[in-house]
Amino acid sequence: xxxxxxxxxxxxxGAGKSTIASALQERLTQAGRHCTLLDGDVLRTxxxxxxxxxxxxxxxxxxxxxxVCKLFNDAGVTAIVALISPYAHDRDKxxxxxxxxxxxxxxxxxxxxxxxxxxxxxxxxxARAGEIKQFTGISAPYEAPVAPSCRLDTGQLALxxxxxxxxxx
Numbered sequence: 001x002x003x004x005x006x007x008x009x010x011x012x013x014g015a016g017k018s019t020i021a022s023a024l025q026e027r028l029t030q031a032g033r034h035c036t037l038l039d040g041d042v043l044r045t046x047x048x049x050x051x052x053x054x055x056x057x058x059x060x061x062x063x064x065x066x067x068v069c070k071l072f073n074d075a076g077v078t079a080i081v082a083l084i085s086p087y088a089h090d091r092d093k094x095x096x097x098x099x100x101x102x103x104x105x106x107x108x109x110x111x112x113x114x115x116x117x118x119x120x121x122x123x124x125x126x127a128r129a130g131e132i133k134q135f136t137g138i139s140a141p142y143e144a145p146v147a148p149s150c151r152l153d154t155g156q157l158a159l160x161x162x163x164x165x166x167x168x169x
Contacts, residue, residue, distance in 0.1 A: 004034070004073040006098050007166060010085045010145065011108030012137045013123055014115035016154035016162075017082035020108060023163045025080050031167075035078040038065055043083075053134045059090050066094035073102050086136045088143040104169055107148040112137050114155045 007024060009017040018039050025037045040061075044051070048064055051057040062085050069079040085091050095103040115137070116124040127135035134140040145151075149169055152162045 003102070004076050004078045005102045005104055006069045006073060006079040006081060007104050007106055007169075008069075008081045008083070008085070008091065008094060009106045009108055010083065010091060010148075011110060012112060012115045012142055013084060013135075014118040014120060015108040015110035016152075016159075017084075017108045019159060020106075020152065020154070020162050020166070021080045021082040023159055024166050027163050027167060028078060028080075033078055034076060035080055036072055038068060038079060038081045038083075040083040053140070055087065058085070058087065059093070062090040062094050063097070066097035069094075070098050073098060084136050084142070086140065086142045088145065091145070104149040104166075105145050106166065107145045107151045108154060109144065109151050110154045 007021070009021055011017050018041070021037050021039065025035055028035045043061070043065060047068070048061045051061050062083065065081060065083060069081060072079045085094070091105060095105070119125060123132060123135065124138065126132045127138040136142050150165055152165065154162065157165075
């Protein structure tokens with residue numbers, strides 16, 4: 001039996017966080033592991049619907065999600081989180097809340113050029129046109145992890161390879 005952990009996938013919009021998280025959840029479930037997926041877009045329709053995208057709102061979003069992860073981990077459930085989580089200090093707080101020994105910071109380190117080419121929701125185009133304020137990577141910063149548990153570049157790695165690397169952690 002594996003101990004419950006939190007896989008915290010961070011990266012730019014369009015990097016592949018949700019796709020990797022979903023595939024990882026499927027793989028772990030097939031292996032008999034109890035796990036749940038906490039996706040930033042889904043969380044912002046409920047638990048975090050009252051939050052915007054200012055640095056303060058992002059910090060609160062991450063704080064809430066970290067506490068949910070801790071509850072899941074304490075119940076023996078692995079949490080898989082897909083959140084941009086652009087600020088290092090907010091990810092550090094999440095690590096403290098969850099427990100550093102259970103927190104795996106996964107940097108989905110896809111280039112901004114590839115993220116913009118993918119742009120499934122047209123967000124980069126809107127941000128470049130000034131229609132979206134505080135858009136991570138364009139008009140708001142993204143602080144890449146310095147020493148993540150794993151770094152994945154979806155421009156270089158296939159989805160199956162990304163999941164395999166995460167399963168080895």
